[in-house]
Amino acid sequence: MESVLRRGGAPSCPAPSSHILRRSFSAESAPERKVAVLGAAGGIGQPLALLMKLNPLVSRLALYDIAGTPGVAADVSHINTRAEVKGYMAEEQLGQALEGSDVVIIPAGVPRKPGMTRDDLFNINAGIVKSLCTAIAKYCPNALVNMISNPVNSTVPIAAEVFKKAGTYDEKKLFGVTTLDVVRAKTFYAGKANVPVAEVDVPVVGGHAGITILPLFSQATPATNALSEDGIKALTKRTQDGGTEVVEAKAGKGSATLSMAYAGAIFADACLKGLNEIPDIVECSFVQSSITELPFFASKVRLGKNGVEEVLGLGTLSDYEKEGLENLKPELKASIEKGIKFAKEN
Ligand SMILES: NC(=O)c1ccc[n+]([C@@H]2O[C@H](COP(=O)([O-])OP(=O)(O)OC[C@H]3O[C@@H](n4cnc5c(N)ncnc54)[C@H](O)[C@@H]3O)[C@@H](O)[C@H]2O)c1
Numbered sequence: 001m002e003s004v005l006r007r008g009g010a011p012s013c014p015a016p017s018s019h020i021l022r023r024s025f026s027a028e029s030a031p032e033r034k035v036a037v038l039g040a041a042g043g044i045g046q047p048l049a050l051l052m053k054l055n056p057l058v059s060r061l062a063l064y065d066i067a068g069t070p071g072v073a074a075d076v077s078h079i080n081t082r083a084e085v086k087g088y089m090a091e092e093q094l095g096q097a098l099e100g101s102d103v104v105i106i107p108a109g110v111p112r113k114p115g116m117t118r119d120d121l122f123n124i125n126a127g128i129v130k131s132l133c134t135a136i137a138k139y140c141p142n143a144l145v146n147m148i149s150n151p152v153n154s155t156v157p158i159a160a161e162v163f164k165k166a167g168t169y170d171e172k173k174l175f176g177v178t179t180l181d182v183v184r185a186k187t188f189y190a191g192k193a194n195v196p197v198a199e200v201d202v203p204v205v206g207g208h209a210g211i212t213i214l215p216l217f218s219q220a221t222p223a224t225n226a227l228s229e230d231g232i233k234a235l236t237k238r239t240q241d242g243g244t245e246v247v248e249a250k251a252g253k254g255s256a257t258l259s260m261a262y263a264g265a266i267f268a269d270a271c272l273k274g275l276n277e278i279p280d281i282v283e284c285s286f287v288q289s290s291i292t293e294l295p296f297f298a299s300k301v302r303l304g305k306n307g308v309e310e311v312l313g314l315g316t317l318s319d320y321e322k323e324g325l326e327n328l329k330p331e332l333k334a335s336i337e338k339g340i341k342f343a344k345e346n
């Protein structure tokens with residue numbers, strides 16, 4: 001089944017999920033699935049908790065944060081949908097939050113302020129991600145991990161090293177969430193190409209920071225003649241700078257939260273569908289990869305009952321995209337190595 005999400009547009013949660021679910025299961029007969037959100041009381045965590053509560057594929061929803069989760073959990077738990085919601089606060093409850101989880105989503109950590117790069121978050125977020133992943137290795141080593149915390153280009157390698165040290169690493173189960181780049185590329189492309197956004201697909205490859213974000217507009221569908229070379233360059237730059245656009249507009253009050261929660265919900269939904277063996281679920285994600293010489297790379301990935309079923313290739317690139325690909329490699333390589341070094345030394 002072609003992923004409704006891949007075709008594009010309209011909010012996938014809950015409508016497309018329900019649509020797909022109707023074909024496969026009734027909400028009651030869908031497998032039991034526990035989703036944990038770590039950082040659930042934050043700017044992303046709260047709307048993401050809401051969207052996961054609306055997802056009929058979720059039967060248990062664990063909301064964990066170092067503060068504020070009882071209120072968020074009580075609030076979300078009143079919504080009359082399938083998932084049973086529990087809030088967990090402070091480190092001593094982290095194990096309980098994680099136990100039995102099928103999918104763990106991590107939006108824990110500090111966001112950018114204007115003038116900062118994602119890498120400027122490394123010093124704080126690397127430690128947070130490391131300690132959360134240590135707990136995941138202990139309490140739910142088989143869960144699919146959806147890493148949202150920035151800098152994703154480094155936090156995913158950190159998670160991989162933590163899992164390797166614990167002896168639980170399975171490269172099929174670790175994902176850097178780059179869905180927001182795809183969401184942005186689709187929106188910006190639809191606007192400029194004058195095509196219905198719900199029909200648009202644009203792969204975005206590479207990583208999740210600045211020039212490492214490489215949208216492949218040459219592969220965008222529906223194809224268009226409406227875009228000049230300069231138009232494509234401008235769309236590429238806007239996609240790469242999408243996060244900064246929001247950080248600047250929020251003027252010190254954080255980074256993308258609502259669009260990120262939407263993107264995170266799309267990706268978690270795809271993971272759940274894969275686990276439930278719904279065929280042909282394809283999303284872009286930053287995963288362990290051998291499609292380039294870099295050990296982690298974002299590209300289209302086919303999801304299945306064990307997580308990554310297949311890392312799809314890059315397809316045919318335009319000359320402009322080929323140049324972008326070569327240009328991004330040094331920065332992405334350095335961010336990956338920085339994460340690995342941190343995890344090995346701490
Ligand atoms: N991957 C992406 O596309 C993407 C998009 C937007 C934001 N982000 C990143 O997501 C992260 C969160 O952003 P936000 O706007 O929600 O920030 P926020 O400050 O609003 O929320 C972060 C939450 O994490 C919690 N937290 C901190 N340490 C924790 C720990 N050890 N365990 C559990 N929870 C902890 C905080 O209490 C807070 O509630 C940032 O790093 C941001 O850069 C990524």
Ligand SMILES: O=C(O)C[C@H](O)C(=O)O
Binds near residue numbers: 118180243244246
């Ligand atoms: O830009 C940020 O710092 C947050 C996030 O990575 C985004 O792309 O919106």
